[in-house]
Amino acid sequence: MQKIKRLFTIKTKFEAFLVIYALALGAAERGIVYMDQYPGFGGKLLALCCTGAVFMAGGKVIDAVDMQRRWQF
Template sequence: MKRVLRLFTIKTKLEVFMITYALGLGAVKRGQEYMIQYPGNIGKVFFLLCTGAVFIAAAKMLQAVEFDAAFGED
């Protein structure tokens, strides 16, 4: 069971960057769809909100990895 759980555990910064890249691709795609659905400034605002959420998530994941490295049980 521990081997399976390890697949869903983020342990290194490299893993965080790879996940962030995937989230960023999805956010840009969704932002493009918003710009088509909502032309004008509101579409651009939605695009920025989608991509901004990725930056916030990446920062929190990096903090968690650093915190776990400093104070983790392993």
């Protein structure tokens, strides 16, 4: 079980950046879909929310990696 758990644990900043990149690709695609489905200001606002969520999540992921490294013995 530990080996499987290790596969889903972000241990380095490089892995964190890969996860953030994947989140950004998905958010950009979702934003395009929102702008297509909701033309005008509403679609642009939803697309902006998608990208903003990536910035917030990315910051938390990087902070978590730093905190994990700091508290690890």
